[in-house]
Amino acid sequence: MAVTPKALMRALIAAVAILLAATAGADDLHRFDDPALQARYSELIATLRCPKCENQAIGDSGSPIAGDMRTHVARALRRGDSDDDIRQAMVERFGDYVLYRPRLEWRTVALWAGPGVGVLLGLAAIAAVIRSRRDERAEALDDDEQQRLDTLLSRHQGNDDQDRSHQ
């Protein structure tokens, strides 16, 4: 069966419709009169991860649990809980998985310090290589080599003087 432009168009329209349907679930977002609360709400639902979905923030997800979590966040904000309290309440129920930005703890030290340690190790390796090459160059010459070097240098210097005399 050949793909006609008409069929392609139809497939495209279907794809767009499916996408629209998939995002429609996320429209039950809560509204606040206070812009400061609204901003905290937006920040929280963008940084808490939906436990059901593999990789969506609760503000992006149409799954029922994401809706429950948004409601919980909104209720806690109205009650006056701090952002940390709200995150902690979510972690107590759903685990560290819900935090997009892992907290600094003993078991997350490698995660946070790893890149820095990697860069330091890389710099140390580069420094070690440079130093070893410098040491190689500074190795003392034996008498024969020194003599050859001296002749080469003096010959070169002679050329230099000649060049200058042409000017």
Next chain:
Amino acid sequence: MKKRYWLFVPLLIFVVLAFLLWQGLGRDPSHRDSALLEKPFPAFSLTTLENDERTVDASLLEGQVTLVNVWGEWCPTCKREMPQLLTLAERGVHLVGVDYKDTRDKGQGFLEEFGNPFALNIFDPEGSLGFDLGVYGAPESFIVDARGNIRYHHTGYITPEDVEDVILPEIRRWQ
């Protein structure tokens, strides 16, 4: 020529990283560590599905090892899970259900149709107990020890193999 050994360091790093990443490939991305293990079952005060005048709380789970199963009439996998739960009840496991985000009529109809392995069902229409349990999709099951502490969390469907291989050993472990 001892410095030649340094040439193997990048290879070593590569091998270690490749091994770690390869292991990560085999992991189930939907697996979550439960946040509630070793913690007391969350406090609640809800009526039972069977009787809207009987209120129960977390003390209900003290005294014996209990398998708490979170289900709902709206949940297709829960229907497939019922035969396994009935088997567990026959094998002497004490089961308590949580009818999660359901209506009383539908919940009761579900038990009439698919059988009732539960000693009792907690009726949780708003999903508040489910939320405190960190439930993100029914069915989920918890093993609660005789002191009321959560010892095991099974997310998703208990397969017929899980009955013998996972659930019964876990129950015995905490008895």
